[in-house]
Amino acid sequence: MRRRLLLVSTNYAPEHAGIGPYATQIAEHWAAGGHETHVLAGMPHYPAWSLDPAYAGVWRRTEERAGVVVHRRRHTVPARQTALKRAAFEASVLAHGLLAPPSMARPHAVLAQLPSLAGGVIGARLAARWRVPYVPVVQDLMGAAAAQSGIRGGDRAAALAARAETYALRRAALVGVIHETFVDKVAAMGVDRRRIRLVPNWSHVQGPSGSRAETRRRLGWDDAETVVLHSGNMGLKQGLDILVEAARRDPKIRIVLLGEGNQRAHLEELGADVPNLDFMPPVGDDAFPDTLAAADVLAVTQRASVLDMSVPSKLTSYFAAGRPVVASVAAEGGTAQEVLRSGAGVLVPPEDPDALLAEIRRLGADPTAADALGAQGPRHVEAHLTRAAGLARIDALIDEALGGPST
Template sequence: MSAAAPRTPLHDRRILVVSTNYAPELTGIGPYATQLAEHWAATTARADVLTGMPHYPSWRTDEEYRGVWRTTEHRGGVHVHRRRHYVPPRQTALRRGLFELTVLGHGLLAPPPGRPDAVVAQMPSLAGGVVGARIARRHGVPYVPVVQDLMGAAAAQSGIRGGGRAASAAAAAERYALRDATLVGVIHESFVPGVMALGVDPARIRTVPNWTHVQGPAADRAATRARLGWQPDTPVLLHSGNMGLKQGLDVLVDLARLAPDVRVVLMGDGNQRGALRARSAGLANLDFLPPAAAEDFTDVLAAADVLAVTQRASVLDMSVPSKLTSYFVSGRPVVASVAEGGGTAEEVRRSGAGVLVPPEDPAALLVAVRELAADHAAAGRLGARGAAYVAQHLSREAGLARFDALLAEALDNARGNARGSARR
């Protein structure tokens, strides 16, 4: 007779995850929230998710959800509670504010039924953080926000119209969402000073890096290039993911204009896609591709010669792109056109998977791309280091285990506080 599996601190718990982004979204924080909730659905008593309507990265509500105000789905063992919200087709401070207000209003007016044992909120959504804090406070249960982006800093650094005026309001909402948290998770240590500046005791901050949420490439690289129409002797520079303001993707359009011999590929969607198309009019060597299907995604990344991560020069401590974990697993070298002192630069240095160039400098970016495209051995070494970094530090199993430990610690802290109050 085999021994029963050991019970864990989370075994009989009901967990609520608050995340504005969730499956079927394939990029950004949606895949992380999805895999986390499905993991807890398989290992705890019950997992619920309070989320919005799928809209990212296109910033258009998916067709099947248009006109839907409220719905509950069952996906991967998870009870997914969706609430309607405004989706801004273009990003300004006012439009972003309306987005957050509708997420906040519908989340507070129609929370999931029942009492959770703990609430975990994925932020950058300010409203999601506030909703999570309010639900946890109402039920007197542990609350653990996870900071994926710092929105106050983002408003100031990303170049969004009216962002300077919105930064203080965003920081105030973040302060509210974080101040009474049992523990606060951050995906990179570069966020710690910003979280501390919002009034969080550093003793309550834990680093929980994102993991790679995709499988490694499987298809023949030459066959994928042929299918995509990429010539064997043409260097291909690919950027995948959101096309927003903070990415500063104008630098890739300018590089394409400087180098007609290099094929530049922008794969994904976002509120700046239209502006980038207009800016690139007449460039025969710049392609726009829709987001690749999940089963094809890393094969397309691996077919490129160089993968680009770009940010505006002003972006320092508010974001570490989730695309990096997918880039690393693809086994291709990364060129990062980002500020030297930011978290993105630190992650590229730590992985050893790429090279850094100054942000918003297409000539410097072009030099790095040409060098890597010409030196196959160097490109292979960098790509191999990225894959090894993922295997050692960013596996899904390791990432989910870190979140299990974070939540178990929060629950244990709550039990300790309850015992202390009873003795008093």
């Protein structure tokens, strides 16, 4: 049956990091399947937290991308993250989304990605207005993240975020979570466990296709040096100071930070005197897989105070690249569990540069072992994280919410 579906996601293409690629691939999958697909999104700004110049001065815009009708609404874009500025961001998303909802006929169902908080609330309100099933997918819980963020006013922000998340999740027909570590938290908000479904993210990039040696030459990476690459958002939660310190302690290791984020300027200042620390702007989708694969080690880091239940989108891309992962994260979190499950990486304690360097040196000194470890990543992707499997789980979630067979 041809359906009319609405996806609410503050982040959407052309944003290439975070949850934006997942929203884009879900919507384009629906459209390719013959469904009338609408997306309510914000203005492109992530991960740089800077408005895409193509949308400067735009208040509202409706555009078509790959058969999807995208309804964009203006909101604040805080260059620096404080509790007050993040609240203003969420409030502006919420207000504009509710005051100017998509101009469309009544959909069959509404799916929303959390975060943002505002997107979850908007999805719940619009679904109630239309009297159709509402299905949120929890990519992260902002209440817990705000409490651990280190942002001034984080405790108050955490309480407000938890209230908004509880409001949105309790009104859902079904709740999707990307990792099993979210189940207890969502249930504690008053959601019946029988309405929670596991819908893991998938690897949203293709595997590498070019020559590692040629890519390294193009990037200026010497074959004799060990290159450690971190890709994605440079925010407070990532605790990337540890990689700056690692580069400072061992000049034989090149540390590359690829991407954008509100902490990039701070990190550049912190590492201004470290010659083996490089900053790279985001690369296009065509070059991204080969860039990851050209590194010797791929790094994922989090601050010691962060017990992150989510699995960062970079991790599925790392697995597809076929390089070993060193994860400087809490052993109890979702990231650590997924690294161990994949067999493609090792864990070290967060904010411990000596432990991090020890693993990097070990892998750099034994390329055969590093290659064998990294090779587990594509196998894990093929077995568990293919795009087809991930999108099929989303389809099953919508089918069940609309009265189809239970999964």
